[in-house]
Amino acid sequence: MAAFLPVVVLLSLLATGATAGGYYGSQTTSSPSAPSAPTPPTPAPAAHGYDDDKKLVVVHVEGVVLCQSCEKKGSQSLDGATPLPRANVTVTCRDRKNCVMAYRQRAADDNGYFHAEFGVQRADYYLDKDPLEACFVRLLSSPDAKCNVVTDINGGMLGAPVRGEGKQWTDHRGFKNVVYAAGPLAFTPEKCEPTHHY
Numbered sequence: 001m002a003a004f005l006p007v008v009v010l011l012s013l014l015a016t017g018a019t020a021g022g023y024y025g026s027q028t029t030s031s032p033s034a035p036s037a038p039t040p041p042t043p044a045p046a047a048h049g050y051d052d053d054k055k056l057v058v059v060h061v062e063g064v065v066l067c068q069s070c071e072k073k074g075s076q077s078l079d080g081a082t083p084l085p086r087a088n089v090t091v092t093c094r095d096r097k098n099c100v101m102a103y104r105q106r107a108a109d110d111n112g113y114f115h116a117e118f119g120v121q122r123a124d125y126y127l128d129k130d131p132l133e134a135c136f137v138r139l140l141s142s143p144d145a146k147c148n149v150v151t152d153i154n155g156g157m158l159g160a161p162v163r164g165e166g167k168q169w170t171d172h173r174g175f176k177n178v179v180y181a182a183g184p185l186a187f188t189p190e191k192c193e194p195t196h197h198y
Contacts, residue, residue, distance in 0.1 A: 057176050059118040059131045061091045061162055063183035065108045065139065067147035070192030076153050078186055083112030084147060087187065088140040091116040092159075094127040095134070101125065105140065120175055135162050137182035149188045156185035 065087035069080035087108045095101035104116035127134035136159035142148035150157050162180035169177050 055123055055176060056120050057123045057131065057178055058120055058171065059093065059126075059135065060115065060167075060177060060179040061104075061118075061135055061137060062113065062115045062179060062181050063089070063137055063160070063185060065089060065112045065114065066184055066186045067142075067144065068151060068153070068186045068188040070189055073188050073192055078153065078184060081184075081186055083110070084108060084142060084144060084187060085110045085112060086143045087112065087114075088142075089114055089185065090138050090140050091135065091182075092138070093118060093131060093135040095125055096127055096129070098127055101134075120173075131178065132162060132164060132180060135180060136160055137162070137185065139185050139187065142187045144187075147187050147189045149190050151186050151188050153186045154183050156183065160185055 065084045066078055066081035067084045068078060069082075072079055072081070085108060089106055089108070091104045091106065092100055093102045102118045102121075104118070106114040106116050108114045123129060123131070136155070138159055139150045139156040152158055154160050160182040162182045165179055165181050167179035171177055
């Protein structure tokens with residue numbers, strides 16, 4: 001009986017000590033039998049640690065180059081215009097000091113379409129902290145000898161401003177990609193066949 005008594009005392013101590021400061025008394029948290037309040041999630045840091053105007057962006061500029069029809073030559077109309085394959089344009093973006101920060105020369109595809117992509121950059125490095133204000137497109141040259149006179153339709157000669165198209169996505173690196181568009185831009189024929197015969 002004497003040997004049995006320590007075992008009974010030990011079991012009694014374990015049973016009371018486990019809830020009254022024995023095993024869990026040395027910890028500062030509540031006992032595991034009592035549910036604890038959920039810990040609120042830690043807010044995710046802002047992308048790349050910048051404010052909105054300092055976020056890293058990838059700027060894309062696209063557009064179309066056309067050949068103006070002879071019937072509309074001398075006007076701003078592009079009615080009857082056709083795509084001008086391999087026409088060359090320059091896409092320029094300016095920095096916050098109004099200096100050229102990036103420049104791309106692109107040739108249009110068979111449909112007259114061109115696309116220029118700029119590297120990852122902080123949005124606030126662009127003029128007025130906005131690529132929309134900082135980038136423009138100019139016509140450079142046409143491979144078609146019959147349609148190679150630069151026009152200023154939509155600003156193609158002096159610098160066509162870009163506009164937002166609502167196209168944007170986040171790429172696999174977590175960078176925001178934004179697409180802007182310019183134009184349509186146009187060359188016009190130097191000489192046109194007379195439409196009236198006398």
